[in-house]
Amino acid sequence: MKGLVISSNSSGGGKTTVTLGIMKALMKKGFDVQGYKVGPDYIDPAFHSYITGKASRNLDLFLMGEEGVKASFSRGIGDLGIVEGVMGLYDGKGIDSEYSTAHVARVLNLPILLVITPKAQSATLCAELNGLLNFEKVNISGVIFNNISEKYYKLLKAAVEKNCNIKVFGYVPKNEKLSLKSRHLGLVQSSEVDDLKEKIDLCSDLILEHVDVETLLGYFKKTENYDDKYHLESRAIRIAVAYDKAFSFYYKENLELLEEAGEVVYFSPLKDKKLPDNIDFLYIGGGYPEVFIEELSKNKSMLNSIKESLEKGLKCYSECGGLMYLTEAIESIDGEKNFSTVGFFKGTTHMTKTLQNFGYARIKVEKKNNVLSTGMEINCHEFHKSYVSLEDEKVYLLTKEMYDGELKKWNCGYVKNNVLGAYGHVHFFGNIDILKNLLNLDV
Numbered sequence: 295m296k297g298l299v300i301s302s303n304s305s306g307g308g309k310t311t312v313t314l315g316i317m318k319a320l321m322k323k324g325f326d327v328q329g330y331k332v333g334p335d336y337i338d339p340a341f342h343s344y345i346t347g348k349a350s351r352n353l354d355l356f357l358m359g360e361e362g363v364k365a366s367f368s369r370g371i372g373d374l375g376i377v378e379g380v381m382g383l384y385d386g387k388g389i390d391s392e393y394s395t396a397h398v399a400r401v402l403n404l405p406i407l408l409v410i411t412p413k414a415q416s417a418t419l420c421a422e423l424n425g426l427l428n429f430e431k432v433n434i435s436g437v438i439f440n441n442i443s444e445k446y447y448k449l450l451k452a453a454v455e456k457n458c459n460i461k462v463f464g465y466v467p468k469n470e471k472l473s474l475k476s477r478h479l480g481l482v483q484s485s486e487v488d489d490l491k492e493k494i495d496l497c498s499d500l501i502l503e504h505v506d507v508e509t510l511l512g513y514f515k516k517t518e519n520y521d522d523k524y525h526l527e528s529r530a531i532r533i534a535v536a537y538d539k540a541f542s543f544y545y546k547e548n549l550e551l552l553e554e555a556g557e558v559v560y561f562s563p564l565k566d567k568k569l570p571d572n573i574d575f576l577y578i579g580g581g582y583p584e585v586f587i588e589e590l591s592k593n594k595s596m597l598n599s600i601k602e603s604l605e606k607g608l609k610c611y612s613e614c615g616g617l618m619y620l621t622e623a624i625e626s627i628d629g630e631k632n633f634s635t636v637g638f639f640k641g642t643t644h645m646t647k648t649l650q651n652f653g654y655a656r657i658k659v660e661k662k663n664n665v666l667s668t669g670m671e672i673n674c675h676e677f678h679k680s681y682v683s684l685e686d687e688k689v690y691l692l693t694k695e696m697y698d699g700e701l702k703k704w705n706c707g708y709v710k711n712n713v714l715g716a717y718g719h720v721h722f723f724g725n726i727d728i729l730k731n732l733l734n735l736d737v
Contacts, residue, residue, distance in 0.1 A: 466500055
């Protein structure tokens with residue numbers, strides 16, 4: 295496989311749109327494309343998968359570690375690997391470039407394509423590009439300009455060729471039909487965009503027309519083969535995973551580990567009437583339960599099936615949206631409506647207008663419980679506009695290192711019977727013992 299990283303100078307710089315268009319354009323030219331996403335994002339990988347027909351993979355150095363990122367990358371299959379960056383090129387966990395797109399590009403030794411959406415700039419844009427080129431030692435191969443007119447593009451191309459040592463591959467013309475809608479936690483999911491196929495086709499056609507794709511192909515770099523030590527032995531267990539429009543935030547590698555450990559059956563809390571039969575473990579990941587709450591709340595037979603099974607001792611791990619779903623109700627932002635949910639954890643989820651405990655954090659299992667080993671340390675990521683007020687025991691202490699060295703601390707991780715629910719999203723490559731504990735396998 296040959297690989298390339300696509301990044302920008304900021305969020306909103308056009309990375310996702312152009313990445314999707316390039317993926318589709320290369321597929322139209324006959325290439326087998328594999329998608330990757332830097333960071334903990336779940337939504338962009340779903341767009342990649344929609345186009346390529348194969349699971350996109352996350353590359354998150356904080357959650358997975360360097361060996362985990364390399365292992366995840368090595369699981370990709372195709373002629374060309376396209377890595378979509380996160381935020382701006384050098385934006386990482388704090389105020390330096392650690393865990394950033396640039397950091398991932400260095401770890402994987404891949405070149406970088408910049409996507410820039412300029413506005414009312416020419417020579418100043420060149421200064422910004424030179425700043426990106428010289429800030430750290432990374433291999434920036436070239437730039438594509440996004441959402442501009444042909445006249446403006448010609449001006450920028452001349453300016454960059456005069457003032458910068460960087461290749462200009464072309465541009466994507468301004469077109470309102472290319473925009474992707476957003477909601478409170480980012481882009482609307484690919485499964486909710488009715489005209490997604492038309493948008494991607496249009497973007498890819500514009501790229502084939504206005505970007506020198508043939509020259510761009512020459513900048514893809516042959517990738518290395520990396521070790522992959524992240525595997526589990528198969529056991530005679532049956533695992534149910536909630537998966538539909540309300541619950542779709544799963545790292546591909548987490549699901550692969552479950553599929554190695556036992557038989558995985560997927561079900562829909564929205565559509566199915568009850569849990570799959572004869573299951574030993576239940577995994578309810580994140581998603582948008584608040585968006586589909588009326589439909590979820592009306593499916594009483596599924597709510598009862600889950601609650602009864604958990605009360606009888608079924609092992610379960612619920613993450614973020616999954617935790618919200620297991621509470622007694624989800625309350626609207628204005629506090630005027632309560633929608634009934636599973637009701638296993640005693641208390642309510644409250645929607646908020648602002649993010650709660652946003653970003654990377656470290657978990658330490660402080661209190662003894664029958665799910666995870668005391669003292670276990672786990673890296674996680676939180677991104678949610680809600681909080682829960684529950685009576686159940688908290689076993690996690692979370693710490694987040696702020697940019698000025700201050701440590702923010704809070705408690706989460708609710709345990710009841712054989713169930714763990716928490717807001718923090720976890721990648722099992724970061725600590726495979728978490729999964730072994732959850733499944734009660736030998737550690």
